[in-house]
Amino acid sequence: MTWHPPLPRRVTDAAGTAWTVQRAWPGTTPGSYVLEVRCPDRPGVMAGHFSGGAFEAITVDDPRLPALAAESARGEVVVHRAHKRAVLRAPEAFIKVFRPGRALAAAASHSISAAALTEGGFNTPRLVSAGPDVLVFSRLAGRSFHDLGHSQAGSTDAAYAAMWARWSRAWAGTVTAAGSSAFQDSLQQLPLRDAAKEAASLQRWVDHWLRHSEGIAAAAPARAVLLSRVQVVTETLLGTPPDRVGWAHGDLHDKQILGGQMLVARESGGQVVGSRGSASKTAATSAAPGLLDFDESCQAETALDLANLDVHLELRWRQNLLTTRRYAIAHAAVMSAAECLHVSPHRFSAYAASTRLRLACLYSFRPPWGADAATYLVSGYLPAQARPCPNERR
Structure with a gap:
């Protein structure tokens, strides 16, 4: 997969304003793309379409998201996928449009998942209000594990390891709690996402890539490799015995997990200050990890979430957003949770292979990563410090 969709890093709207492409997705026809863009002179993000070298902005007056225009007065648009969904950051809340x-199903999924996560030791946003197309959530303290991983300021490897250890224990506790008899009625209300549905999701992304590369001579070798790989991955997903199905987040990655909520109090008066407070003697306490976004919660094999998280961590390492040491720390925490939850090594490997190929297709549409998508996701190479020991469960 050396060829990749020719998406620019910057686009210009009809008024002449230049925008940086933050995220991109394939459009329905070859050469058309859905964009999320940002301008340094303006707050938030904006959606748009790009086709034939022309960018068409989609403002908060998105016709498929009629509630967005009114809600935009309450906060800054931080996510806008044209015609599908948007997220706004308000002073005391996050608003999902x-x-x-479509919002009521997401609200039900949130309530079911939050109950299990609280039992397992996670902090989750509180659902403040729910309407047919708008949900309002409380804000959680902390920063994403993604941001904490590549930030070296005020964060040691030891603190990073402790953070991941807390996540691993909480995750194992959550999945175990969700498997109890008390949770079964709620679990049955969530959709089933078995291996066949995972294979179908992978095939959709492969089809996106094939559609956008059709008839392009430079893409022919990559198309052949992709077709061969998806066949092998699908056969492995569907042809090996599945693990037991239970609660799953459905889209677990390092941007969904929050940590670093360190409260540092001055001994002189107990005043709470930031983690860089200048008090000579301080005492720190760490809050439970937080978890976000349960729209995709489902019934699935435990390997689905853990493999998705692990491959995203591999991606961060390949993007130089994680050091090799920190990747090894995070990877070990994921594998510890997998062992605690008795995830079969062959199922973890099967879901990881599917995730890796799916993300290779997805990131080929995202500048500046497109040219390297295959190299850092399809090769399967792991940094030396993160390679499993011969007896490590994979």
């Missing part, structure tokens, strides 16, 4: 009628 859906297509009309």
Whole structure:
């Protein structure tokens, strides 16, 4: 997969304003793309379409998200995928905007998942209000594990390891709690996402890539490799015995997990200050990890979430957003959770292979990573410090 969709890093709207492409997705026709863009002179993000070298902005007056225009007065748009969904950051809340009628299912999924996560030791946002197309959530303290991983300021490797150890224990506790008899009625309300559905999701992304590369001579070798790989991955997903199905987040990665909520109090008066407070003698306490976004919660094999998280961590290492040492720390925490939850090594490997190929297709549409998508996701190479020991469960 050396060829990749020719998406620019910057686009210009009809008014002449230059925007940086933050995220991109394949459009329905070859050469058309859905963008999320940012301008340093303006707050938040904006959606748009790009086709034939022309960028068409989609403002908060998105016709498929009729609630967005009114809600935009309450906060800054931080996510906008054209015609699908948006997220706004308000002073005391996050606001999620859906297509009309789509929010209530997401609200139910949140309530079911939050109950299990609280039992397992996670902090979760509180659902403040729910309407047919708008959900309002309380804000959680902390920073994402993604940001904490590549930030060296005020964060040691030891603190990073402790943070991941807390996550691993809480994750194992959550999945175990969700498997109890008390949770079964709630679990049955979530959709089933078995290996066949995972294979179908992978195939959709492969089809996106094939559609956008059709007829391009430079892409022919990559198309052949991709077709061969998806066949092998699918056969492995569907042809090996599955693990037991239970609760799953459905989209677990390091941007969904929050940590670093360190409260440092001055001994002189107990005043709470930031983690860089200048008090000569301080005492720190660490809050439980936080978890976000349960729209995709489902019934699935435990390997689905853990493999998705692990491959995202591999991606961060390949993007130079994690040092080799920190990748090894995070990877070990994921594998510890997998062992505690008795995830079969062959199922972890099967879901990891599927995730890696799916992300290779996805990131080929995202500048500046497109040219390197295959190299850092399809090769399967792991940094030396993170390679499993011969007896390590994979």
